[in-house]
Structure formats: structure tokens, C-alpha cells
Amino acid sequence: MPQEGTKKGLLKIDRYAYTNKLRCVHPAEKLGFALAMLLASLALSSRLVSLLVVLFMAASAVLRAKIPALFYLKLMLVPASFLLAGVFTVALSLGKDHGLFLAGIKLGGCVLGFTAAGLATALNLFLKSLGAVSCLYFLALTTPAVEIFALLRKLSPPLFVELMALVYRFIFVLLETAEKIYLSQSSRGGYATLKTTYFSLGQLAANLFAKSYRHAQLLFLTLSARCYTGELNVLSEPCRFSARNLLLSIFAGLLLLAAGYCVEKGVSPFAP
Amino acid sequence: MPLKPILEAKEVSFRYPDGTPALENVTLAVAEGQKTAFLGPNGAGKTTLFLHFNGLFRPVKGKISFAGREVRYDRASLLELRKNVGIVFQDPETQLFSASVWQEVSFGPLNLGLPAPEVKERVLSALSAAQVLDLKDRPTHFLSYGQKKRVAIADILAMHPRVLICDEPTAWLDTRRGKQIMDLFAGLNASGTTIVFSTHDVDLAYSWADYVFLLKDGMLIGEGPPEAVFGDPRLLAAAELEKPWVVEVYEELQRKGWVAGRRPPRSKEELLALIGERGVRGAELGKVKQIPAR
Numbered sequence: 001m002p003q004e005g006t007k008k009g010l011l012k013i014d015r016y017a018y019t020n021k022l023r024c025v026h027p028a029e030k031l032g033f034a035l036a037m038l039l040a041s042l043a044l045s046s047r048l049v050s051l052l053v054v055l056f057m058a059a060s061a062v063l064r065a066k067i068p069a070l071f072y073l074k075l076m077l078v079p080a081s082f083l084l085a086g087v088f089t090v091a092l093s094l095g096k097d098h099g100l101f102l103a104g105i106k107l108g109g110c111v112l113g114f115t116a117a118g119l120a121t122a123l124n125l126f127l128k129s130l131g132a133v134s135c136l137y138f139l140a141l142t143t144p145a146v147e148i149f150a151l152l153r154k155l156s157p158p159l160f161v162e163l164m165a166l167v168y169r170f171i172f173v174l175l176e177t178a179e180k181i182y183l184s185q186s187s188r189g190g191y192a193t194l195k196t197t198y199f200s201l202g203q204l205a206a207n208l209f210a211k212s213y214r215h216a217q218l219l220f221l222t223l224s225a226r227c228y229t230g231e232l233n234v235l236s237e238p239c240r241f242s243a244r245n246l247l248l249s250i251f252a253g254l255l256l257l258a259a260g261y262c263v264e265k266g267v268s269p270f271a272p
Numbered sequence: 273m274p275l276k277p278i279l280e281a282k283e284v285s286f287r288y289p290d291g292t293p294a295l296e297n298v299t300l301a302v303a304e305g306q307k308t309a310f311l312g313p314n315g316a317g318k319t320t321l322f323l324h325f326n327g328l329f330r331p332v333k334g335k336i337s338f339a340g341r342e343v344r345y346d347r348a349s350l351l352e353l354r355k356n357v358g359i360v361f362q363d364p365e366t367q368l369f370s371a372s373v374w375q376e377v378s379f380g381p382l383n384l385g386l387p388a389p390e391v392k393e394r395v396l397s398a399l400s401a402a403q404v405l406d407l408k409d410r411p412t413h414f415l416s417y418g419q420k421k422r423v424a425i426a427d428i429l430a431m432h433p434r435v436l437i438c439d440e441p442t443a444w445l446d447t448r449r450g451k452q453i454m455d456l457f458a459g460l461n462a463s464g465t466t467i468v469f470s471t472h473d474v475d476l477a478y479s480w481a482d483y484v485f486l487l488k489d490g491m492l493i494g495e496g497p498p499e500a501v502f503g504d505p506r507l508l509a510a511a512e513l514e515k516p517w518v519v520e521v522y523e524e525l526q527r528k529g530w531v532a533g534r535r536p537p538r539s540k541e542e543l544l545a546l547i548g549e550r551g552v553r554g555a556e557l558g559k560v561k562q563i564p565a566r
């Protein structure tokens with residue numbers, strides 16, 4: 001079915017978020033770590049730093065949080081394939097100076113092909129984006145969404161976080177509803193031919209909207225029954241917070257930044 | 273001592289916005305501390321009436337009262353009513369809004385303005401009463417239907433309402449879980465909570481409830497203690513209900529002259545006890561006579 005792949009992936013990420021070995025680490029520490037690495041990767045356009053971040057995050061997820069390596073690899077392949085297609089156009093350049101091109105085809109007086117500088121930019125972009133994605137993956141795989149919301153609740157306006165939390169819950173409700181409609185349609189031959197497939201998919205989309213709307217109305221009713229007055233107050237369970245871990249994360253980020261800076265500028269930190 | 277009514281409907285009529293009539297001139301009183309069952313075919317108006325008791329729906333005509341006071345529909349009065357009258361919806365999927373079981377159950381008590389430590393205590397005891405304490409750290413979307421249903425019940429238990437309304441508590445649950453829920457309600461009832469529930473299960477209503485209301489097409493067509501309601505074939509036919517099997521078997525045994533008692537047995541156990549006294553004709557139910565060994 002069309003949604004099945006997405007649903008399985010989503011549910012799996014969610015399942016690991018609740019069962020990984022870093023589950024008991026305070027969400028602020030994990031968020032701090034992911035952010036420190038993200039900033040290190042974004043602040044410097046350094047291939048080395050970005051590559052280090054990709055490897056470091058992969059090691060943290062696989063070795064520390066015990067996410068199966070194969071699953072992590074598969075997960076990384078999704079953005080990697082998008083990125084490859086994306087940076088291809090960045091790598092491609094058009095110019096008149098034949099000497100600059102490593103490979104290319106002649107189009108009249110111009111050359112369309114790859115230059116060393118173009119390839120370097122593309123590689124930079126690719127690694128930088130992959131580094132950023134692996135930081136987000138680390139957070140998604142080790143921290144349940146609910147805990148991230150609880151953390152954000154302290155940092156941002158409640159309305160925004162409540163919306164996020166509701167959207168998150170409704171993704172699963174919607175997927176489940178879509179799955180039920182799909183099953184009932186296909187059990188009656190709704191996806192037998194291309195023509196019926198188009199028709200059934202249209203019906204599914206229209207019904208899903210109607211059902212979601214009805215669901216939202218019912219939810220308002222059921223919340224009101226429990227004295228809802230416009231704010232979704234919930235109690236979050238406090239986790240043990242370790243300032244040491246957070247500081248270590250920030251230190252690691254700074255170290256990466258310094259290393260990247262030195263390599264880029266060609267200075268040795270140990271030179272007199 | 274006459275029972276004090278806790279929830280009352282006086283000549284209540286309700287129409288949905290599209291004009292569909294849902295309740296027609298309903299007058300009834302639910303007595304405090306009783307286990308009250310509402311029966312009737314689909315679309316009889318049971319759920320609509322429940323939503324009136326919680327102030328979610330406002331009658332087009334007539335009045336709803338709680339604890340002798342007419343329900344008012346300003347914000348403060350509604351909050352006060354909803355604090356006292358909790359309602360568990362039939363489909364837990366529409367009730368559970370949070371992705372975390374723990375947070376889900378904490379929502380109600382927090383809205384009552386309780387301090388965090390007390391909320392925590394209430395959440396824990398509600399989860400353990402509904403037998404879902406082991407699920408407290410699990411995300412809502414990984415739960416089975418039965419588990420979601422029990423979390424939905426814990427939602428309301430944590431608010432400690434004076435009246436607990438449950439729309440079809442046993443629907444879709446397996447027999448054992450269904451019985452556990454009803455045992456939980458019986459325990460709450462023993463400590464003073466009024467229990468109101470709707471069901472299609474005549475056997476459950478007959479054995480379990482203290483008082484029964486029959487609704488059909490938005491109208492109240494009968495009420496009374498279960499023995500009276502389920503002993504009235506014409507009333508049952510009008511409500512499209514079957515006779516509970518205990519009553520049916522008892523009447524058959526009585527027709528054959530095999531058992532006699534002043535009142536029909538209320539449960540399987542009472543019926544079996546009665547059959548055990550076969551030969552002791554005219555024996556009163558509940559007084560087991562010893563047959564001397566030969």
C-alpha cells in the first residue's frame with residue numbers, strides 16, 4: 001500500500017525512541033549534544049568536520065544507543081539519495097575555459113561539465129547536509145517525541161508546542177484511518193486496475209479529510225468533558241539531568257569547530 | 273430511606289443541528305450511589321443523554337439537574353459539573369489526545385487545579401486500578417484497542433468524579449477484561465461512586481445493575497429494578513431486547529415445576545444454587561436446606 005512504507009519507518013523510529021539504550025538520558029542532554037554537533041557542522045563549511053559529525057553521530061547511534069547498524073544505514077540512504085540527486089546540479093557547471101573542466105561535453109563555444117571547484121562545492125554541501133540529517137536522526141532515534149515536546153514547552157510558547165503534540169498524535173490516527181479505508185477498498189477490488197486505483201485513491205483522500213474533521217470535532221468534545229479550557233496541560237515526568245554530559249557535548253562541539261578551523265586555515269595548533 | 277437523586281432530566285428534548293430528533297421529552301432520575309444501566313437499540317439516545325449529563329449538550333427544551341441543582345451553562349458552572357460527572361467515551365481513539373499514556377491521564381486532574389504531587393499520585397492509582405500501570409511509559413499509538421479502552425477509563429478515574437458515566441464499558445473487550453472492568457466499577461460503587469453505563473448486554477445489566485432505564489427512539493419507555501423490567505415481556509419486546517438467559521432458564525424450570533422461589537435468581541450462581549435444591553420444593557431462595565445423608 002502507498003502509506004505502508006512511511007508508516008513502518010515512522011513506527012520503527014518511534015519504537016527505537018522508546019527502547020534504545022540512551023532512553024534514560026535526560027532529553028536536554030541529547031538535544032544539547034545534537035545541537036552542538038549540528039552547529040559545528042553548519043558553522044564551518046569544512047568537509048572534514050562534516051564527515052566527522054556524520055561518523056560521530058553514526059557511532060553514537062549504533063554503538064551507544066544500540067540502534068541496529070543496518071537499520072541506521074537504510075535510514076541514512078533515504079536523505080543520501082535525495083542529496084545525491086540534488087548536488088548533481090550543483091556540481092555541474094557551464095563555462096568557456098576548457099582547461100578548468102575535468103570532464104564535459106562541448107556545446108558550441110561552451111563546455112558543460114564538472115570543474116574541480118564545482119565538485120568541491122557539491123561534496124561540501126553533500127557532507128554538510130548529511131551531517132545535519134544525522135544530528136536530527138540521532139535525536140529522533142534516541143528521544144521520544146513526547147519528551148522533546150516537554151522540553152520545548154519550557155523554551156517556547158505553549159500554543160506552538162501543543163499544536164506540534166496534537167499533529168504528532170494525529171499522524172498516527174490518520175495513518176491508521178487511511179490503512180483501514182485502504183484495506184476495506186482493496187478487499188472489494190478497489191485497486192484491481194489502474195482506473196479503479198485512481199478512483200479509490202481519490203475516495204480515500206476525500207474520506208480521510210472528512211473523517212479527520214469529524215475526529216477533531218469529537219476530540220474537542222471529549223477534551224471538554226475533562227474540563228478543557230484551551231490549554232492542554234500535562235504532567236511530564238522529570239528525568240535525571242546531568243550538567244556534566246551537556247557540558248561535554250558542548251565541549252566536543254567546540255573541539256570540532258577548533259579542529260575544523262585549524263585544518264581549513266592550515267595552522268597547526270601546536271606550532272609555537 | 274428513599275434514595276436521593278443525583279442526576280435528573282426533566283422533560284428533556286434535544287435535536288441535532290441538522291434537525292434529527294435525538295431525545296423526546298425524557299424525564300428520569302438517577303439515584304445517588306446506585307449502579308444504573310441504560311438499555312435500548314442503537315440510536316435510542318443513550319449517548320446523547322449522557323452528553324447532557326456532562327453539560328456537553330444543552331437541551332433544546334427541559335432541564336438537567338445535578339445533586340438537586342439545575343445545571344447552568346456558564347463556564348464556571350460547567351467546570352464544576354464536569355468535575356463531578358466524568359464520562360468515558362465509547363471509542364477511546366477519540367478520547368486519547370496525547371502520545372504518552374502518563375501525560376494523557378494527567379490531563380484531567382491537572383485541569384482540576386491540583387498540585388503536581390497529588391496529580392502524580394492520582395495518575396498512578398488510576399493506572400493501577402485500570403490495570404495499565406505497566407503501560408505508563410508506552411506511547412498511545414502502540415496500544416491495542418483493549419489497552420486504549422482501559423487508559424480511557426483511567427483518564428476519568430484520575431478525576432475522582434462523584435458520578436462515573438461509561439458508554440458501553442464492555443464493548444469490544446474480551447470476556448475476562450470486560451469482567452475486570454465491571455469488578456473495578458463495582459469496587460468504586462462500593463466506595464460511594466454512582467455508576468451509570470449503557471450496554472447491549474442484557475445479562476450484564478440484569479445481574480449487575482441496581483436500576484435499569486429502557487430508551488427507544490429518544491424516549492424513555494420503561495424503568496425499574498432489573499427483576500421488574502426483565503420480567504415484563506411486553507416492555508422487552510418494545511425495547512427490542514431479549515430476556516436474560518438466567519430468567520429464561522428459571523421460568524422454564526418453574527413451568528416444569530422443578531424449582532420454586534419467591535423471586536427469580538439474579539445471577540448464574542443464584543440459579544445454580546436454586547437448582548441444587550431440587551426436590552426441596554417450596555424452599556425459599558437463599559436458604560439452603562441440608563438434605564440429610566442416608
